[in-house]
Amino acid sequence: MTVYLDRFHFPDNVSEEIFLSNEERLKATCYSSVYPFTLFFEKGLEELKFEPVTFLYGGNGSGKTTILNIIAEKMKIQRGTYFNKSDFFDDYVGLCEQHTINSSFSIWRNSRIITSDDVFDYMLAVRCVNEKIDIKRENLFDEYMETKYSSFQMRSLDDYEQLKKNNDVKKHTFSKYVKRNLMGNIREQSNGESAFWFFTENIKENALYLLDEPENSLAVELQVKLLKFIEDSARFFGCQFIIATHSPFLLSMKESQIYDLDETPIAGKKWTELENVRSYFNFFKEHEEEFK
Numbered sequence: 001m002t003v004y005l006d007r008f009h010f011p012d013n014v015s016e017e018i019f020l021s022n023e024e025r026l027k028a029t030c031y032s033s034v035y036p037f038t039l040f041f042e043k044g045l046e047e048l049k050f051e052p053v054t055f056l057y058g059g060n061g062s063g064k065t066t067i068l069n070i071i072a073e074k075m076k077i078q079r080g081t082y083f084n085k086s087d088f089f090d091d092y093v094g095l096c097e098q099h100t101i102n103s104s105f106s107i108w109r110n111s112r113i114i115t116s117d118d119v120f121d122y123m124l125a126v127r128c129v130n131e132k133i134d135i136k137r138e139n140l141f142d143e144y145m146e147t148k149y150s151s152f153q154m155r156s157l158d159d160y161e162q163l164k165k166n167n168d169v170k171k172h173t174f175s176k177y178v179k180r181n182l183m184g185n186i187r188e189q190s191n192g193e194s195a196f197w198f199f200t201e202n203i204k205e206n207a208l209y210l211l212d213e214p215e216n217s218l219a220v221e222l223q224v225k226l227l228k229f230i231e232d233s234a235r236f237f238g239c240q241f242i243i244a245t246h247s248p249f250l251l252s253m254k255e256s257q258i259y260d261l262d263e264t265p266i267a268g269k270k271w272t273e274l275e276n277v278r279s280y281f282n283f284f285k286e287h288e289e290e291f292k
Helices: 013-022 064-075 089-094 105-110 116-148 157-171 174-182 191-202 220-236 275-286
Strands: 005-009 047-049 053-057 097-100 112-114 208-212 240-244 257-260
Touching: 005 064, 053 064, 053 220, 064 089, 064 097, 064 112, 064 208, 064 240, 112 191, 116 191, 191 220, 220 240
Parallel strands: 053 240, 053 257, 112 208, 208 240
Antiparallel strands: 005 047, 005 097
8 A cells, every 4th residue: 555645744833823913914903813823732732643544633623624724725736726825824834844755746746635525516517417417407308298299291301301200200219319319418416415426536546645534425325335435445556545524434543543633742543442433332322122
């Protein structure tokens, strides 16, 4: 299994304090936030070491998405959607350091960060396509019924196309007629299926992928399928993943590293030790008899 990003260093408390004390722009009253400075002060975050698959776990506001964005900006990893950076984001990124191995231009060219916005935009695009198809289907229904019950007679070669359409209608049921005329455009997928398809289409070989809560929009069975896809991509196709997630199904992945960002200091954990996972376990344990 492959590692491209081995370690990532964040500015320590001293470096942050020096920057904040000397930064002229801080004297301007228009800046009410120095994010992402001070976000990890109490957590003692100075370095993360990565495996072929590494999970960032934590509640809302724990900083897991921020870490992905910091890494992406430092390494200039490509994005699908616009990232609205805060005023001091680039300054913070400038104080960070990455340590890479097995790297090449092609790896970084193919690497990318995939956010919920990317997946949502894709699902929205699929929905728009389907809506256009629905409109065309309605038009085809009107066309089918009008043609089927018309008293058409061919009078010249100008009527040849209409004759072909009449014959096509007579040879097929409405459903077959519609499928023939919509073939190549039909995408009969749920939002979850579209989201899963997005990951399988955009994750290629030999690259680093930063995934921000990929479980969003995925039902349990699709989360399990995504788990297997990520495992296979890391094991057989030279991919490395850093994933921010709450999903107990993804977190159960074998041979992965998990960082619990709810801990102070941030600590490595087994998936069975995580609070969210323990909550699931305790809930089903309480209802164990109902499953028998």
